[in-house]
Amino acid sequence: MGSMLQYGSLAKYYDMIYSFKDYEKESRIIATLANRYKKSTGNELLDVGCGTGKHIVYLKKWFACTGIDKSEYMLRVARRQVDGVRFVRGDMARFEMRKKFDVIVSLFSVIGYTETHQNLALALNNLSRHLKSGGVLIIEPWFTKAAWKSGSVHMHTYETNDVKIARVGFSGTDGSVSVLDEHYLIAEKGKGIKHFRDVQRLGLFGRAETLALMRAAGLRAMYAKRSLAPGRGLYIGVKERDLDPA
Numbered sequence: 001m002g003s004m005l006q007y008g009s010l011a012k013y014y015d016m017i018y019s020f021k022d023y024e025k026e027s028r029i030i031a032t033l034a035n036r037y038k039k040s041t042g043n044e045l046l047d048v049g050c051g052t053g054k055h056i057v058y059l060k061k062w063f064a065c066t067g068i069d070k071s072e073y074m075l076r077v078a079r080r081q082v083d084g085v086r087f088v089r090g091d092m093a094r095f096e097m098r099k100k101f102d103v104i105v106s107l108f109s110v111i112g113y114t115e116t117h118q119n120l121a122l123a124l125n126n127l128s129r130h131l132k133s134g135g136v137l138i139i140e141p142w143f144t145k146a147a148w149k150s151g152s153v154h155m156h157t158y159e160t161n162d163v164k165i166a167r168v169g170f171s172g173t174d175g176s177v178s179v180l181d182e183h184y185l186i187a188e189k190g191k192g193i194k195h196f197r198d199v200q201r202l203g204l205f206g207r208a209e210t211l212a213l214m215r216a217a218g219l220r221a222m223y224a225k226r227s228l229a230p231g232r233g234l235y236i237g238v239k240e241r242d243l244d245p246a
């Protein structure tokens with residue numbers, strides 16, 4: 001695994017770095033799709049890889065939300081940001097909750113962190129296991145191998161009077177895994193300047209590969225062109241049969 005600093009010591013800057021994202025609009029799209037496809041009658045929602053809880057800020061208007069994430073640093077920010085929601089620590093491929101949900105979402109590429117085909121299968125099985133019969137799973141994917149622009153470079157900046165952030169990155173590939181090598185320079189008024197290097201590895205899974213694994217996990221699965229981020233699409237799965245009744 002990469003250093004994943006972004007979800008460690010960089011967690012407190014996460015919402016600044018991604019301040020360009022319209023979480024409210026994304027949440028409205030997700031709620032509409034969830035209600036369109038869901039056959040179960042409840043409104044319990046689990047956000048897997050919830051990060052700092054920015055979708056839950058909005059989703060909690062319509063659903064009884066729980067957030068789960070691997071990073072305690074991200075969860076700390078989420079707990080400060082959102083009142084009255086349970087945020088728990090767990091790995092998407094392995095977590096165990098004594099509860100099933102009507103809606104499970106995993107947004108902004110979290111699924112890519114499974115890295116390997118085998119781990120992706122484990123995660124999809126685990127998510128399906130936590131869905132009620134008729135419940136819906138919505139996944140916003142990472143890039144496919146065909147769409148990944150290996151060798152490309154990128155830069156992103158954020159600034160207020162008190163904070164200046166510059167992130168410069170190189171997009172590499174290691175077999176079927178994308179490797180994001182990112183360097184951050186963060187200057188804070190009255191404090192000084194810090195430099196971090198963050199290397200992240202995300203699996204480049206195919207569309208047919210993901211849909212086949214969703215189906216094997218007991219889901220009626222489809223790929224929808226409707227996107228949160230341009231061109232990425234969404235996977236939607238409806239739980240057909242309970243492979244592991246509680």
Ligand SMILES: C[S@@+](CC[C@H](N)C(=O)[O-])C[C@H]1O[C@@H](n2cnc3c(N)ncnc32)[C@H](O)[C@@H]1O
Nearest residue numbers: 007049050051069070071074091092107108113
């Ligand atoms: C790009 S952020 C997305 C956060 C949030 N969903 C959003 O839209 O802002 C990826 C998140 O996935 C979490 N993550 C990475 N690997 C994970 C795993 N195996 N299980 C659960 N969460 C994981 C990270 O800690 C991080 O919070």
